[in-house]
Amino acid sequence: MIIAVDGPAASGKGTIAKALAAHYGLPCLDTGLLYRAVGLAVLKRGGDPDREADALAACDFDDAILAEPALRSEAVGSLASRVSVHPSVRAALVSRQRDFATQPGGAILDGRDIATVIAPDADAKLFVTASVAVRAQRRYSDAQAQGARPDMDSLIADIQARDTRDMSRDHAPLRVAEGADLLDTSDLTIDAAVRQAIALVDAQLDRHRKG
Numbered sequence: 001m002i003i004a005v006d007g008p009a010a011s012g013k014g015t016i017a018k019a020l021a022a023h024y025g026l027p028c029l030d031t032g033l034l035y036r037a038v039g040l041a042v043l044k045r046g047g048d049p050d051r052e053a054d055a056l057a058a059c060d061f062d063d064a065i066l067a068e069p070a071l072r073s074e075a076v077g078s079l080a081s082r083v084s085v086h087p088s089v090r091a092a093l094v095s096r097q098r099d100f101a102t103q104p105g106g107a108i109l110d111g112r113d114i115a116t117v118i119a120p121d122a123d124a125k126l127f128v129t130a131s132v133a134v135r136a137q138r139r140y141s142d143a144q145a146q147g148a149r150p151d152m153d154s155l156i157a158d159i160q161a162r163d164t165r166d167m168s169r170d171h172a173p174l175r176v177a178e179g180a181d182l183l184d185t186s187d188l189t190i191d192a193a194v195r196q197a198i199a200l201v202d203a204q205l206d207r208h209r210k211g
C-alpha cells in the first residue's frame with residue numbers, strides 16, 4: 001500500500017504523514033529532506049543553486065548531511081526550492097523515492113510531486129494545505145521554541161515566494177493530483193487533522209478495494 005501526501009511548506013503534511021505511518025504501520029519518507037540536502041550541499045561546495053550543473057553535482061551528497069540540524073532551516077528550505085526547479089536534479093532523486101515507495105509492505109511519502117510523479121498509482125492521495133498566515137505562524141512558533149524571534153513579514157514573504165516557485169516551475173509543479181482529497185488544516189488542531197486524514201485515507205482505500 002502506498003500513501004502519497006503532498007502540499008505546500010508548513011501545511012502540516014509531514015506531521016500527518018508521520019501519524020499515518022504510525023497508524024498504518026508503514027515506513028515514511030520526507031522527500032523534502034532530499035531536496036534540502038542538495039540545497040545545503042551546493043552551499044557547502046560554494047556552488048550556485050540556480051546553476052543546474054552545480055545543483056546536479058550536489059545530488060551525490062553524503063547521506064550524513066540528512067542528519068544535520070541546518071537542513072531544517074527556512075534558508076535551506078529556500079535553497080531546496082531553487083535547486084528543485086532543475087529537471088536533472090529531480091531526475092537524479094526519482095529512483096531513491098520510487099524504490100522507497102515500492103518496497104515490500106508499502107510506504108508513505110510526503111512532498112510536492114508524490115501523487116503526480118513519484119507514485120501516481122498510489123492507493124491513497126492527500127493534498128494537505130493551510131492559509132499562508134497560519135503556515136507563517138507555525139514557522140514562527142517553531143523558531144520561537146528554538147529561542148529565535150523571526151520577523152513575521154519575512155516569514156510570510158518566504159512562504160509566498162516558495163509557493164510561487166514550487167507551483168509555477170515547468171517540471172513537477174506542486175498541484176492537486178487527480179483523485180487526491182484536499183485537507184485544509186488552517187482551523188484544525190494536529191489531532192483533528194490526523195483524525196480527518198485517517199478517515200479520508202480509509203475511505204479511499206475502501207473505494208480502491210471495491211474497485
Ligand SMILES: Nc1ncnc2c1ncn2[C@@H]1O[C@H](COP(=O)(O)OP(=O)(O)OP(=O)(O)O)[C@@H](O)[C@H]1O
Nearest residue numbers: 009010011012013014015138142185188189190193
Ligand atoms: N494542524 C496543525 N495545527 C497546529 N500546528 C500544526 C498542525 N500541523 C502541523 N503543525 C505544526 O506546524 C509545523 C510545520 O508542520 P510540518 O512540519 O508537519 O509541515 P510540513 O508541511 O511538513 O512542512 P515542510 O514541507 O516545510 O517540511 C510543525 O511545528 C507542526 O507541529
Ligand SMILES: Nc1ccn([C@@H]2O[C@H](COP(=O)(O)O)[C@@H](O)[C@H]2O)c(=O)n1
Nearest residue numbers: 009031032033035080081084111112113
Ligand atoms: N517532492 C518534493 C519535495 C520537496 N521539494 C522541494 O523542496 C523544498 C523543501 O521541501 P520541504 O517539504 O522540506 O519544505 C520545497 O519547497 C520544494 O521546492 C520538491 O520539489 N519536491
